[in-house]
Amino acid sequence: MKENKKRWLAACGAPSLLAMAVAAVSSPAVAEDALLEEVITIGTRVEGRSATDSSAPIDIVTGDEFVNQGDGDLNNLLRNVVPSYNVNAKPISDAASIVRPANLRGLPPDSTLVLVNGKRRHRASVIAFLGSGVSDGAQGPDISAIPAIALKQVEVLRDGAAAQYGSDAIAGVINFQLKDAAEGGTVEVKHATTAEGDGDQSMVAANFGLPLTDSGFVNFSMEYREQDSTSRSTQRDDAAQLIADGNTHVANPAQIWGQPEVDDDTKFFINSAIELNDTVELYAFGNYASRSTDGGFYFRNPENRDGVFTxxxxxxxxxxxxxxxxxxxxxxxxxxxxxxxxxxxxxxxxxxxxxxxxxSFTEMFPGGFTPRFGGDLEDYSMVFGLRGELANGIGYDVSASRGQNKVDFHIYNTINATMGPNTPTSFSPGGYAQTETNFNIDLTKATEISGKALYMAGGFEWREEEFEVNMGDEASWTQGPLTEQEFLIGSNGFSGFGPEVIGTFDRDNIALYTDFELEATDNLRLGTALRWEDFSDFGSTFNYKVSGHWAINDVIALRSTYSTGFRAPTPAQSNISNVTTAFADSQLENKGTIPPTNPVAVLKGGKQLQPEESKNFTIGAIIAAGDWDITLDYFQISVSDRITQSADQELSEAEKAQLVADGISGADSLTSIRFYTNDFDTKTRGIDVVATYPLGDATDLSFAANWTDTEVTKYREETISDMRLGQLEDGLPNIRGNATISHAGEGWRGLVRLNYYGSYWEAHLDDYSLPIDAGDEWTVDIEGAYDFSDSLSLIAGAENLFNNYPDKNPWSGVAGAEYPETAPMGFNGALYYVRAQYEF
Structure with a gap:
């Protein structure tokens, strides 16, 4: 209680202290036309900076670049235009199939901070227990809840920015800026299908703006989307043998590998602001989204699935x-x-x-069974704020926000084996909910020192995170009458959450920051940022950043940053319990995740999680040579004490009994457990190149490429396996790139984009004995649009025009996957689409 009281006293006094600090540095000799600088752009507190003026590398992606594509998932749209951003299909990946983990610059999804209109967006409730190594155990945001039609532009800051924005900004920051038009709008209808004739996507989207009195606006965006599943599967060897032996009840294929089915994918966004007077503006924005995802799981062989048939x-x-x-x-x-x-x-x-x-369960399922797994997701957020300028020239932005992401899981075509013939075959195992509340005060001031422009900022933040585990239906976790006869407890494939493991786990933190940018000369800009944060569970952190931008001449400028950063463990990572079925050693095994402070985990090295710490360095050049605009940036990110799931830890019978007593449903069937731990260090290095060149008055060429290499520099053999090392270092392509030619003619436009995906390594089914060395691939995207009038356009195009597929999976007979499941280009082949657009 005393510690909390001290933290709150510090919090309550922070705004006045910051205001006094800014006022004290402000000089009364400042020119009367000094501008109020609002915090509206990424990577800087100064209004009006362009990407080339920034001291850190920033990608600017317009809303049209997202809309002018065939796919409807914002994750895929971002991957197609930002080479350092990777996301794959996640066909059978437990809850990661519902919210797919994405990787910026080779780091896990919760190492990238996501903002909307410059305000922190809440993370998803889903934890990627099966994250292909790189994302194992990560809990990142769900950007697929954002409709592409709502976006004015997206800024991708490829630099560490924890000193500016707080936890998670190790790999970078992505800021989604919403449209703010007060009039006009767009309606779009799109349909897409693969060359195989499956995976249909249908979408209707709209955006329109309205005036809010004479001094404001309200802008609405909405999207409704449906996505059919795909199958890129072959028959498993064991299933084929069952059929050859005369079992006519086995499906062909017995197990489906493909993109999940997505139903009722509904998204709304609203953005609004109104000027109360000449110096004060009230703003608000928020969203609501919901969808249902349904995907495949592993086949249960009637001749060898332990705990069910054998x-x-x-x-x-x-x-x-x-x-x-x-x-x-x-x-x-x-x-x-x-x-x-x-x-x-x-x-x-x-x-x-x-x-x-x-x-025997062969009475119910003579050909075995393959569960279907998914979840119903709901996501909402709301942000309210007041910004303006005080009489002394200090700008302010006071805001409050609340956001929640909630998933209720479902699994069917499966059983609770301990219930015998009385088991249901459909279960609601429970769900997760992540809720975040933020309060921010940001202050800015433009002044001069010795005639040099100085931009100052300071701020305070209070944030609370809550992670809730909701109970499943009783049949999903109960111990039925056959429990003592070696039958597995809980809904098979994803055990339900019982009364002992449900609950709400929360944490709050406060933060103070300062930020300065000095125009040292006409050609040299220097910056620094300091941030202190205190967390209720593990204590405080202090981070800093220094930066510089030097325009040598009209042709070339240099920029560089150095910063320290951190990522705080989430309440979920510190407290989660889960049992899932995964493939290991060529067979299905039940694997558990338990809190690191659980007595069983403590015996195996578990302890209270601490934040990851990072050191980030960038240096780059901005070149304007003739009509060429080129940026070339090198980065290095060193992360120590990375938070991840430990390697599998074998359990004794006594330890299994202890976990059962702790209320972990299905713990008696576990072959191993994992827990979160601060476990290893990595060094990630890379080079980003972005170039544009006008080929004519209406034709442009653009090029973007990324090289990233990750090295695990320190680890413990007891918790990091050789397989995990390979996934971390080689699981993503080292090189990604694209080149685009776009043309806008009289009444029509078109583009052609060439994409390159470098080679990568996969431990198929997370099994080190099933390695895949997949080669590099090229794909071509094309789109053309014809304007029937000033308002109506018809657009047609193709992603992966020539229907290219990744290398075949040499182990396809093991579980039926025709292609590597982590293929960075996807494995659905070509996607052809047509859409109509009406503007008003």
């Missing part, structure tokens, strides 16, 4: 009375335990079908 036992094969061989035996349940539970032990599967007392 169990393992050791037998004596040489007659010496000592068991010397492990065998797989049918698991037959005794439905009448009143006379003991051994009566069905030696009964065959066929005999069990004829006995009322004995039960």
């Amino acid at each position: 169990y393992k036992d050791e037998v004596d094969t040489n007659g010496d009375g000592v068991p010397d061989k492990e065998v797989v035996l049918p698991l037959i349940g005794d439905l009448d335990p009143s006379n003991g539970i051994d009566n069905c032990q030696n009964v065959s599967v066929s005999e069990a079908h004829d006995l009322d007392e004995c039960f």
Whole structure:
């Protein structure tokens, strides 16, 4: 209580202290026409800076660049135009299929801070337990809840910015700026399909602005989208063998690899502001989004799925009375335990079908079964603020926001094996909710020192994060009557959340920052930022940033930054419990995630999580040579004590019993557990190149490329496996790039984009014995538009025009995936689309 009181006293006094600090540095000799600089751009507190004026590399992507594509998921749209941004399909990845993890500059999704109109956006409730190594255990934001038609432009700051914006800004910052027109609008209708004739996407979107009195605006955006599933699957070898052996109940293919089905993908955004007088503006914006995702899971083989159809036992094969061989035996349940539970032990599967007392799940699923898994997502946010200028020239921006992302999971075509023949086949395992509340005060001031322009800023932030685990239906976690007979507890594939593990876990923090930019000479700009934050769970951090921009002449300018940063562990990472089914050692295994402070985790090295710490360095050049505009930037990001899931830790029977007692449904079936830990250090280096050149009055050439290399510099062999090392260092392509030619003619326009995806390495199914060395790939996108009038246009195009696919998966027979699941270009082939646009 005393510590909290001290933190609140500091928080309450912060605004007045910052105001006094800014006023004290302000000189009364400032010219009367000194401008009030509002915090409206990324990477700087100074209004009006362009990307080439910035000391840090920034990509500017216009709203049209997002809309003029075939896909409807904002993650894919961003990947197509920003080479350092990677996201893949996640066909069978547990909850990561619902909110796909994306990677900026080779780092996990929660190392990138996402802003909307310059305000922090809440993270998603989904944790990527199966994140292909790079994103394992990450909890990043869900940008797919943002409709592309709502965007005026997007700024991607490719630089560490924790000293400016706080936690998560290690890899960079993405700021989505909403449209703010007070009149006019656009309506779009789009349909897309793959060359295979599946994966149809249909979308209707609209944006329009209205005046809000004579001094304001309100701008509305909405989008409705449906996406069909795809299948790029082959028949599994084991399923094919079952069919060859005469089992006519096995599906072909037994397991589906493809993009999930997305239904009722609905998105709304509103952006508004009104001037109350000449110096004060009231603003508000927010969103609501919902969708339902349904995807595939792993096939349960009726001849070897332990805990459902079979169990393992050791037998004596040489007659010496000592068991010397492990065998797989049918698991037959005794439905009448009143006379003991051994009566069905030696009964065959066929005999069990004829006995009322004995039960085999082959009666319900003679060909095995493949669960379907997904979730219903809801996302909302609201931001209110007041900004303006005081009489002494100090600008202010006071805002409050609240956002929530909630997912309710569903799984069907599966069972709770302990319930025997009385099990339902559809479950609601529960869900997660992430809620964040922010309060910010930002102050700015433009002044002079010795005739040199000085821009100052200071601010205060209070933030609270809440992570809630909601209970599943009882059948998804209960221990049924067959529990003591080696049947698995909980909904198979994704166990439900029982009463012992549900709850709300929260944390709050306060922050103070200062930011200065000095025009040292006509050609040299220097900047510095300092930030202190204090968290209720692990304590405080202090970070800084220095930057410079030197215009050598009219042709070339140099820029550089150096900063320290941090990423705080989320309340979810510190407290989550989960059981999921994953592939390991060529078979399905139940793997658990438990809190690092759980006694079982502590025995294996778990402890209270601490923030990651980073050091970020960039140096680059801005070149204007003739008609060429070129930026070339080198970056290096060193991250220590990275938070991740540990390697799999084997469990003793006593430890399993302890986890069951702790209320973790299905813990008795676990082969291993993981927990979050500050575990290893990495160094990520890279080069970004962006160039534009006008080929004529109406034709432009643009080029963007990224090279990124990550090295794990320190780790513990006990918790980081060779497989995970390979995923971290080689799981994403080192080189990505694209070149675009666009032309705008009289009444028509067109573009052609050439995309390059470098080679990468995949541990297929997260199994080190199934390596894939996938080669590089080229794809071509094309789009053409014809204007029937000033208002109506018809657009047609193709992504991956020539229907190129990644290299074939050499292990496709293991689980049926025809292509590598982590292919950075996707594995659906060509996407052809047509859309109509009406502007008014």
